[in-house]
Amino acid sequence: MEDEFKKSMENAAAQMRKGVLEFAILLVIAKRKIYASEIISRLKNAKLTVVEGTIYPLLSRLKNSELLEYKWEESKSGPPRKYYSLTAKGRQFLKGCEEQWKSLESAITNLKK
Amino acid sequence: MEDEFKKSMENAAAQMRKGVLEFAILLVIAKRKIYASEIISRLKNAKLTVVEGTIYPLLSRLKNSELLEYKWEESKSGPPRKYYSLTAKGRQFLKGCEEQWKSLESAITNLKK
């Protein structure tokens, strides 16, 4: 199994992850208010690696679209944190994502048979 | 439901589709040899819209990575067609994609609960 193959494989995997990144982040935030670094480790646990350079611009985008809002909160140990939560619009958006996800799952299922 | 919201929603949907595009194309080709225009309509039926400007470069890339090969065949009505099929490497790659897909599905399931 040469290098090129592994590279392509890793790339394809990355592509798939990218596609659901936004959805995944919204899912995490939907459960409870949470700050960026925490989201990163939460997603890492779920085998969805995200790095800082990806998540900060993405959170800003979502906030600008008014899907998210945040509140600064102090930490017992370290600098203050931006806790994100969904707006009403965000919850609606998340619903849309869930539908899209279902539709994608069934599309793939159909293509297999 | 303003315009911006719809735009974001459509964008998120597009992102998800993108992520599985390569996988979907390989799935289609795996079933039988097929040519580009046919792939497009097959995917359209499965609610995965792809356009020419997307698929041709992608097929070339896959071919350069030796995951695909093709054979010219004449058509009864119209110009000749490039029929694509998977190489051995391509079949292996597809297996990898299927695993990745499963892992993504379970990641999302986990994030929900």
Place this chain on the structure above:
DNA sequence: ACCTACTACCTTTTTATGCAAGGTAGTGGC
């Protein structure tokens, strides 16, 4: 009081790639 370590935030630059639009060419019907 200062240095180091740690956490958390954010920005800049590069690179990949999907898509819109436009272009070429073979076939067949009128």
Place this chain on the structure above:
DNA sequence: GCCACTACCTTGCATAAAAAGGTAGTAGGT
């Protein structure tokens, strides 16, 4: 000989993920 149709392919633009580097608040040790 022209038009319509199918099929191939390329160019240029816009988006967005990721790598790398930067700022700043807190805490603990000496």
